[in-house]
Amino acid sequence: MKFFWSFGQYLYLLKEAGSRPDNHRVFIKRIMQEMNIIGIQSLGIVTVISLFMGMVLTLEIAYQLVAAWIVDSVIGEIISETTMLELSPTITALVLAGRVGSNIAAEIGNMKISEQIDALDVMGVNAPSYLIAPKIIASVIAIPMLIVISIALSHVGGMFIGHVTGICSISDFSAGAQHTFKTFTLIFAVIKAFTFAFVISSVSSYQGFVVKGGALEVGKASTKAVVHSSILILIFDYLLAQLLL
């Protein structure tokens, strides 16, 4: 019963967030600010995890596929497929659920308990539209970009470590990656990225918006935002694979 009540409240909040902004100039400025927080400031962590993901995958694939009849370009093929189909979108989204999701829930939750959201309401500002909508829009723009960057960087990481350790040459790796490349795989990755971005930003905003109490509750809301977003990412990952592949 509580689930349906919460889900109804979540949908109502999304409806409010989707209403016409009070001031379009301020709204666009807010989206830019959020793009910076969600996108640019996440670039570091996405770079690190993507490079290491590609590097580790190369080593592990080489460890498992030791046979004279296996051509070196297979490593590039496998890395390209796995990072595009699954690893880059899902792992990046899970990491961003921790970094971006907890940040959104804590920010909005703190505003709620310190009456800043009440202050917006009294001024006549539509708080969900002012606070939540720019975060969702910025997320669905920035997170797919981050995931595409992550796909590219995991290829770079894999190619680099393959070349350095002598597992496969850069040309073999590239040939493998190009041979297996399908446009739909990339589109599928981007569809996943949009879905995950919406889940992370909307679920975390909701968790922040319903906070009642004090600092302890804000901490709990942040944790809930990460846990719920992560579970939903995995559920949608399965559903999209089932529906689209």
Place this chain on the structure above:
Amino acid sequence: MIEVDHVYKIFDGKEVLQDVSTSYDAGIINMIIGSSGSGKTVLLKCIVGLLHPDKGSVLYDNRNFTNMNYRDQKKVRLEIGMLFQGAALFNSMTVFENISFPLKMFSNKTPKEVQMRVESCLERVNLEMKVAELYPSEISGGMQKRVGIARAIVNQPKYLFYDEPNSGLDPKTSRVIDKLIKDITNDLNTTTIINSHDMKSVFEIADNVVFIHDGKKWWDGNPDEIDDSKNAELLQMMDASGREIQSD
């Protein structure tokens, strides 16, 4: 003028406000007093529209605020300024951005006009312009309250609300804030409603007092009449705070 007409508010089956009716005139300071848990904050939230009364209505100059649609309510809200208990300044914005926020959201003023209006509001609350570049976390509690007042008056509101303006402040700063509220009310001729349990403020600045106890209006009148009131609860509150006033 603001009229509260037979307002009820129920939480989890408990009537937190019961049949409260009162009116607040413009150009004077109206105070809602009562002990903690008496329902005064709920009443103030019902008046400003943060809570919707379960029964009854709130009228702003004969406009029924409670039954208005969102768009009409918004027009009234643009005539409202409010200072919250903890000032409720936006942490991520500087003092200048906080004060100019209502202007940037709802007016077509040029950046220069906004700058001039912010400077004038800062001057009105006795703060120097150098404070404008600081963040709320970099200024004292008393200064935060003053910035909150500056933000509340920036749109030249008709109705001003203060929720516990003296809470968390030392007695000296409390009196400074009281004087500021009185001066602003006189200058702008606003309908001012203060929610407080500071009896010293009641005797210093209030023109009209509404005493709330157990969710009901128990007494109203001007502060000079409190001594003559035969309301035991109000006199008890007076006695308790009287001792606090002497110890100040």
